[in-house]
Amino acid sequence: MMSSVSAANTLEYDPERCVNCGLCSAVCPHGVFAEGHRAAEVVKAEACMECGACQLNCPSGAIRVESGVGCAYALMRAALKGKKEGGCDCGGDNTCC
């Protein structure tokens, strides 16, 4: 069953569905996942920044996270413009990354 791993973010993980390919621990830049014996293990849940790399690269749908950018500028602009929180919109003359 998918279960939330920390109150600080939206990361959910179901070890039953894990096929132990090791990709989640390879892609995570904050060491949230570690390779386990039979399935990946969540070892630093609170460090998740919701980039979504693990979910996208998981072949068995064992990981779920509402990915998005942790950028106040982007979130406030989305709120002001009444747009969906799509993500960082920089690239033109704006920056947040």
Place this chain on the structure above:
Amino acid sequence: MRTTSSTLTLANWWDHFLARWGVNRSGHRVEPGLYALGDPTPDSPVLVTANYTLSFDALRSALRNTDAYLLVLDTEGINVWCAAGKGTFGTEELGHRIEATELAGIVRHRELILPQLGAPGVNAHEVQRGSGFSVKYGPVRAADLEAYLAAGEAAPEMRRVRFGLLDRVLLMPVELVHVFWPTMGVALLLWLAAGGLFAAGLVSAVAAGVVLFPILLPWIPTRDFTSKGFVLGGTVCTPFALTLLPWKQGGLAWIGPAWAGAFLLMALPVAGFLALNFTGSTPFTSRTGVRREIQKYTRPMAAMLGGGMILLIALIVIGLVSER
């Protein structure tokens, strides 16, 4: 196929300097496609990157002793991490670029090495299904690439993103450029209306948020970025508030403390807001956390700023009246 080398020229460094200062923000691009670095053979590794000059140059300059193919995706001049977040450094563009460059006919193996920070945009399994190339995620930093290639795998520390002092300082110019003219405009208004000390105090609050904040980030107490901004802004602004405290106007004893209060009410949310905005520059804040922080601080900061402005206007009016 184009060729490139691992040597950075003076023109490259100048381009990096301009990019850091936000000059022609989206114009720092290299042509997407396949590049031969050194003298690659059909067995040489294929390394994938973005078409932002800072990304491309970081990659090639890290490969002094390696012959390789560099596959440059069209990310519209955006770095790997941000482009992956947008999806332009992504599964689709990678598949398209593999076909457009006819990579399968150039190399004998079927393996691509991607920067780890490109993973939020790329589904490795789907790339394999679509193109026949398997995706290996290399280290976070290009500087670790040769060690990674030699070992065939990434050491755990190569997989962690860092946000060291140099990384933080390099982000400062572009933030400075953003706030410079608005700050100067507001400071001029304040100088005319409320005096040089008030204006200088506000400039210090901005400097605290934009210059001191990135430098001191790991050492400022409290967890939230906004409250860190308050702590830092408060520290920098206290001397100004203390100088305003003994001001006297028309024999009113409370006028000095009122000036100091108006100043702090305006300066603290400025520092807090700039600190909150820095969340987008760090590689560790989550959307959930930032959203929570916005909800928690936006109203108090708006109330402080509004209250401070009303108080300031009242004090200016009182000053004009008492001079008469």
